[in-house]
Amino acid sequence: DADVTQTPRNRITKTGKRIMLECSQTKGHDRMYWYRQDPGLGLRLIYYSFDVKDINKGEISDGYSVSRQAQAKFSLSLESAIPNQTALYFCASSRGARSGYTFGSGTRLTVV
Amino acid sequence: QQQVKQSPQSLIVQKGGISIINCAYENTAFDYFPWYQQFPGKGPALLIAIRPDVSEKKEGRFTISFNKSAKQFSLHIMDSQPGDSATYFCAAGGNTGTASKLTFGTGTRLQVTL
Secondary structure: OEEEEEEEEHHHHHHHOEEEEEEOOOOOOEEEEEEEEEEEOOOEEEEEEEEEOOEEEOOOOOOOOEEEEOOOOOEEEOOOOHHHHEEEEEEEEEEOOOOEEEOOOEEEEOOO | OOOOEEEOOOEEOOOOOOEEEEEEEEOOOOOEEEEEEEEHHHHHHHEEOOOOOOOOEEEEEEEEEOOOOEEEEEEEEEEOOOOOOOEEEHHHHHHHHHHHHOEEEOOEEEEEEE
């Protein structure tokens, strides 16, 4: 099994729909992150969590929310999806500030 | 404000050549500089990382060069191979404040031709 698992891998949804992307990790890491990848823009941080009770906004949090259900689980929600949220979404986890991130395989989301 | 600038956006190198990707940062609180490699359909994976107490780190064909005074660091891929064709991201992070999570560059798509 993958260290960081994202579901679903692909999703097409309609404008205005609520959608949740799920992430779970088996690394035992305290820190988890949600990034969005767009061509030419790299990886941009949406939300991050340093432990179950700590949730922080990243640089592009508008239109998104998160829930840290357990140390191993961190979900991302789009309350009312819009077309410019079409992107590749990655979840990652890490042990600390200066340790490597382990990324999931990504969720390709298309909002039509 | 983009804190890590990466160039070039794309790079084509012949097999056996040297691939060089450059990054510059602004936040002086950064003290951890990793590089990630991403293949199509996969998430980024840690390739190599450096701390500012050394100016160079080498792992196999991959070398990071670090210039603290210029706030720049670069990835060199020696003897580039077709299997190195991927997107490469530099990143920077640290232990406090805004540096406590990684900030990524915009990525470089490397193509190694035969």
